[in-house]
Amino acid sequence: MKALSKFLSFALFPLFIPLYGIMLLTSAEFFSYYPELYIRSSYLSVALFGTVIPMTSILILYLLKVVSGMALKKKEDRTIPYILTAISYLLCSVSLYMLIFPIYVSSVIIAVAIALITDAIVSRFWKISAHMTGIGAMLGGTLCICYHMHIFPIICLLSIILLCGLLATARLYLKAHTPMQVIAGFANGFCCAILVPMINWEPIFRFITSKQV
Numbered sequence: 093m094k095a096l097s098k099f100l101s102f103a104l105f106p107l108f109i110p111l112y113g114i115m116l117l118t119s120a121e122f123f124s125y126y127p128e129l130y131i132r133s134s135y136l137s138v139a140l141f142g143t144v145i146p147m148t149s150i151l152i153l154y155l156l157k158v159v160s161g162m163a164l165k166k167k168e169d170r171t172i173p174y175i176l177t178a179i180s181y182l183l184c185s186v187s188l189y190m191l192i193f194p195i196y197v198s199s200v201i202i203a204v205a206i207a208l209i210t211d212a213i214v215s216r217f218w219k220i221s222a223h224m225t226g227i228g229a230m231l232g233g234t235l236c237i238c239y240h241m242h243i244f245p246i247i248c249l250l251s252i253i254l255l256c257g258l259l260a261t262a263r264l265y266l267k268a269h270t271p272m273q274v275i276a277g278f279a280n281g282f283c284c285a286i287l288v289p290m291i292n293w294e295p296i297f298r299f300i301t302s303k304q305v
Contacts, residue, residue: 110142141184221277232285
């Protein structure tokens with residue numbers, strides 16, 4: 093049970109979630125009409141801004157002894173890495189917008205960034221679960237995108253819900269968090285992914301991209 097819990101915690105590490113998300117997203121029939129170059133570029137963008145840059149930032153902070161470990165087990169270590177990761181996610185949202193992905197996709201990425209900033213603030217006082225924030229955002233983001241695309245992939249949604257339950261159980265079994273920290277992390281990610289995309293981000297993206305042209 094312990095080995096399985098550690099495996100789940102590693103496989104569903106928050107910085108891997110964006111990669112799973114983009115693979116799940118581009119598997120939808122809607123994106124079968126997208127140019128292959130755009131799909132590959134989206135993978136590269138998400139891998140770079142969603143995983144590589146955040147991990148590299150944590151490594152640099154560890155080497156500079158700003159944080160005590162790569163796993164960020166201490167709540168005091170989490171503020172700066174979370175904020176840097178949130179900034180990287182915002183850049184990812186802009187890059188996907190420039191690749192002509194629907195605005196609601198970029199909005200979900202913004203939602204994750206906001207959830208991370210919330211985690212960073214809360215972590216100053218309390219060890220909220222970043223794992224559950226990530227998987228909660230994945231479930232909320234999937235529901236949001238399904239709503240906009242007018243699809244309801246029941247097997248996919250049930251699978252993500254199952255993963256949410258398994259990950260929560262794993263984090264509790266490993267005594268990494270209390271039940272309230274697990275619930276709070278999930279609620280933060282899920283609610284941000286549902287509510288933030290309701291805001292009209294189109295004018296902001298247009299303004300940003302027009303300045304880059």
